[in-house]
Amino acid sequence: MSRVAKAHPPLPPSEAARLAEALIFCAPAPLSEADLAARLPAGTDVPAVLGEIARAYAPRGITLARVAGGYAFRTAPDLAPALRGGVPEARKLSRAALETLAIVAYHQPVTRAEIEEIRGVTTSKGSLDLLLETGWVRLRGRRRTPGRPVTYGTTPAFLDHFGLDAVSDLPGLDELKGLGLIEGRLPAGFRVPQPSDDAGADEDPLGPGDAAAD
Structure with a gap:
């Protein structure tokens, strides 16, 4: 008699958010919802997880931004003027x-x-x-x-x-x-x-x- 594999229950929302946070932080490019769904346990509510991360980071110096069809951590926009002095000037285009x-x-x-x-x-x-x-x-x-x-x-x-x-x-x-x-x-x-x-x-x-x- 063949055994039926047991499906792993979805992670609690807080743990799923921690894992998604780590995935986004380590990714070399913005991750789409499909990218995250493929890496998170089956059944994870990806939009809800992203919403939880966005809310957690909203008042902080780094925020979750939607860019290039995906999600990435970016410096809070209101802090940009204070950071310009410490960042090497990028090559200017003609x-x-x-x-x-x-x-x-x-x-x-x-x-x-x-x-x-x-x-x-x-x-x-x-x-x-x-x-x-x-x-x-x-x-x-x-x-x-x-x-x-x-x-x-x-x-x-x-x-x-x-x-x-x-x-x-x-x-x-x-x-x-x-x-x-x-x-x-x-x-x-x-x-x-x-x-x-x-x-x-x-x-x-x-x-x-x-x-x-x-």
């Missing part, structure tokens, strides 16, 4: 690289020719190479147009660095105005694109080994 990054983020999937058309100037290969090197921009696919130009898009590392859960969380026109990033009178019909990292209708994914930029 104006051209910043403009290129903004265009990629809002217009993805976008080709180099389209970036140049939007900026109105030639985009140096160095700007795109730098953004690829930072890990904020990736090669997405190829346009179904003559020449099959490479398309560019942002990465989970970009979302993580800027504290975004998805590219759709990028600020819209009203938010950009509120931040003082857009000033003065805008041309009639001016709009900020609604960013999305969905596959383009005229875009094919890169094939195996097809990693060379145009």
Whole structure:
């Protein structure tokens, strides 16, 4: 007669929260609910566990943040000004690289020719190479147009660095105005694109080994 394996009962909520806390703390990248469900005992109420962790950390110097489609511990936003002096200054991007990054983020999937058309100037290969090197921009696919130009898009590392859960969380026109990033009178019909990292209708994914930029 075969024995039926006994299912282990779910951990008490406090213990499940401790385990989830440890998993998130040790993870090199944000963990999604599915990632946590795969590592926690079967039957664990993952959203409830995340809620318990978030509440526990809410008044502390480190909080649980949702970034890049997952969860990670981040410094409490209100403490950022006090910490800037003790953190080594990150490498600054040039104006051209910043403009290129903004265009990629809002217009993805976008080709180099389209970036140049939007900026109105030639985009140096160095700007795109730098953004690829930072890990904020990736090669997405190829346009179904003559020449099959490479398309560019942002990465989970970009979302993580800027504290975004998805590219759709990028600020819209009203938010950009509120931040003082857009000033003065805008041309009639001016709009900020609604960013999305969905596959383009005229875009094919890169094939195996097809990693060379145009």
